[in-house]
Amino acid sequence: MSLDKHFFIINDQLLNDASATNDSLQIVDLRNPATGKPTKYMFHNKGDELYELNCFAETNRSWFINESVCSNGRIYLPSRIDPLFLVIPYLEKNCSSKAIPLEHVLIDDDFPHTEKLVDCVCKGNQLALIADEKKAGNVRAYRYNEEKTLDWLRRKCIILEKALGNESKSARSLNFIKEEKENDRQEGEMLSYAHGIISDYLSLALSKKLATFIGFSEEKSTNKRKSTAEVDTNQIKKIKKEESIETTPIKSVTAVKKVSAKSKALAKAASGTKGIASFFKK
Incomplete structure (x- = not known):
């Protein structure tokens, strides 16, 4: 069994581009823009495109790959993400009051691959969507615009x-008919x-x-x-609940016992007589 193999569901186009060079796909750790915790991302096409790695993990799962068994049963699904989401926290923290070159902003000692985001966001002047640009010769600086x-x-x-x-x-x-x-x-x-x-x-x-x-x-x-x-x-649970009708169970009618002629005669003879308990009353 191999622990070094991983199962990816990936677009064919990414694989075709990755076959050209060995560095076309690179998996790195970057700071999550919402939580600040390490999260797996994948750079493609020399850092021009960014993908988020979604992982689906279940216990007791393995993969059969050719003639080998991969004990790591996780499934990785890369999904395209706008790199501006990852850049916003850095701009908001460092460039709210002054304009700073992006190369000096996207520096994170805990996540050294953060500097690769420069190539992602500078392509097509995307930063103009979230920041104001200031030029001084060949130097470009950006100030965060909320x-x-x-x-x-x-x-x-x-x-x-x-x-x-x-x-x-x-x-x-x-299959279900719902109210308007x-x-x-x-x-x-x-x-x-x-x-x-x-x-x-x-x-x-x-x-x-x-x-x-x-x-x-x-x-x-x-x-x-x-x-x-x-x-x-x-909604399905609500529909099923509304469709269920509580009914009161119908009790079965007890069959009337037939009285024999002998029992009728004894009952008739006993009518008018006193019970034995009456003799002990004062």
């Missing part, structure tokens, strides 16, 4: 809201889900600011997001 950042995040939420709405329509089950009120999504519900998903890549303070910027109430901004799968499961 209003630009919130507007950029709001547009991200709107795009994601439309995607969630399309997925919800295509995933509706035809249950079929209609409440206004802003999908946008709330989108805000929750985007907040997984933001600090708690920035997530609350984004909620206020979008126009959510304080109650909505503090609620954790629920996936559409959880919502559909709750």
